Amino acid sequence: MDEINLKNHLPRVTAPPDFEQRVLNAVAAKKKKKLQPLFWPAKIFRQWSFVGAAALFVVVLVAGLLLYPRLTRINQGPEGKVASTQSPLMPTGPSILTLTEPVDFREEAAGSQGPKVIYLLEPVNDRFLHEVIY
Amino acid sequence: MDEQELMERVKEGDEVAFASLMKIYKDRIVNFLYQATGDYERAVDLAQETFVRVYFRAHQYRPIAPLSSWIFTIASNLAKSEAKKRRKMNVISLEEAAPELAGEGISYDPPESGLSRNLQVALAELPSHYRLPLLLKDIEGFSQEEIAQMLGRPVGTIKARISRARHILKRRLEAAIGEK
Numbered sequence: 318m319d320e321i322n323l324k325n326h327l328p329r330v331t332a333p334p335d336f337e338q339r340v341l342n343a344v345a346a347k348k349k350k351k352l353q354p355l356f357w358p359a360k361i362f363r364q365w366s367f368v369g370a371a372a373l374f375v376v377v378l379v380a381g382l383l384l385y386p387r388l389t390r391i392n393q394g395p396e397g398k399v400a401s402t403q404s405p406l407m408p409t410g411p412s413i414l415t416l417t418e419p420v421d422f423r424e425e426a427a428g429s430q431g432p433k434v435i436y437l438l439e440p441v442n443d444r445f446l447h448e449v450i451y
Numbered sequence: 452m453d454e455q456e457l458m459e460r461v462k463e464g465d466e467v468a469f470a471s472l473m474k475i476y477k478d479r480i481v482n483f484l485y486q487a488t489g490d491y492e493r494a495v496d497l498a499q500e501t502f503v504r505v506y507f508r509a510h511q512y513r514p515i516a517p518l519s520s521w522i523f524t525i526a527s528n529l530a531k532s533e534a535k536k537r538r539k540m541n542v543i544s545l546e547e548a549a550p551e552l553a554g555e556g557i558s559y560d561p562p563e564s565g566l567s568r569n570l571q572v573a574l575a576e577l578p579s580h581y582r583l584p585l586l587l588k589d590i591e592g593f594s595q596e597e598i599a600q601m602l603g604r605p606v607g608t609i610k611a612r613i614s615r616a617r618h619i620l621k622r623r624l625e626a627a628i629g630e631k
Contacts, residue, residue, distance in 0.1 A: 323589040326567045327574070330485045332477040333495060337470050340502045344466070347503060 454518045462509040473502055476519070479591065480526050486586050487530040488537075489575040497533060501526045516600065520593060524601040527583055534579035566624070573623040581616035584609050 333339075422435050452468075454475070460468035480501055484494035504525050512521050574582060584602065587593045595613070599606040 323570070323574075323585070326570050327486060327590065328567055328571070330482050330491060330494070332481040332498065336477050336481070336495070336499070337473045340473060340499050340506075341466060341470065343499055343503050344469075344506050347507065 455514055458509065458512060458514075458518055461506065462512075469502075469506055472505070476522055477502070479519075480522065483523065483586060483591060484526055484530055486574065486590060487527075487579070487583060488533055489571070493533065497526070497529045500529055516597070519591075520597050520601055523587065523591065523593070527587070527601055530583060531579060569624055569627040570620070573620050573627070576623070577616055577619060581612050581619065584612045585616040585620075588613050 418437075426435060452471070454472070457468045457472050461472060477498065481494055481498045484497045484501075485491055488494050488497070501522065505522055508525075512518070574585075577585070584598050587598045587601065588595065593601070595606055595609050598613075599609045602609065604612075
């Protein structure tokens with residue numbers, strides 16, 4: 318068999334009519350994609366901020382659950398009553414906490430026309446009993 | 452405007468110059484990739500990718516070698532990657548795919564004959580490291596030195612591969628004719 322002339326015997330195909338437009342569209346799309354990295358930190362931030370917030374919530378929840386029993390340890394007083402709550406953060410010692418009220422109520426009530434009755438509203442923990450001594 | 456001037460304009464992002472360049476090379480590139488892959492649609496996709504790379508890598512082109520060899524280098528690399536991908540997948544033979552080839556946009560010149568059919572089948576069965584140098588030499592008319600540079604192989608290797616490819620094609624065509 319003689320040498321085969323591929324060029325003469327192989328069919329030749331041509332590009333489709335819209336080939337140039339397809340390429341130019343692909344170039345435009347790629348140019349647009351190349352610009353996106355300028356904004357991707359913000360994009361990643363948006364996507365991952367929710368994940369980060371959820372993770373932070375879980376961490377706080379777990380920490381709270383682990384620390385909470387220690388924070389709410391109850392000491393039984395000598396009379397069997399609940400004396401106070403004791404936090405590991407508070408200094409040990411007497412269960413009575415001395416508070417100093419900076420307001421002079423005599424002056425506050427001086428201008429009062431009616432009976433001079435002062436109501437002291439103290440924050441009360443409704444889970445444990447507090448003894449308040451004035 | 453000659454090709455080098457067009458290329459200088461493409462480097463500056465001139466899409467009109469780029470479209471002119473495509474007009475010159477699109478048919479050759481599509482045909483080369485069609486002979487390399489045996490699949491017209493895939494050849495058009497790869498040709499599209501070739502020109503996209505030409506556009507974005509225009510700054511890498513140095514007028515030391517002809518522009519055609521630079522563009523065909525990109526096309527050859529894509530053809531090689533495609534062949535590697537196909538080796539991992541099931542490859543449909545040209546005969547099985549033939550009905551799909553006669554789709555829109557394909558016109559064969561010259562019209563298909565028995566010999567050309569057998570030649571296409573034999574070419575498709577050639578390993579890509581034989582097929583590509585053969586196509587670049589016998590279809591596109593590049594010299595062996597140019598092909599060696601394009602494919603990144605020594606000239607001696609390219610000569611041997613082209614010779615071997617022709618020998619295999621001849622043997623397979625003789626076998627095909629002998630069967631009939």
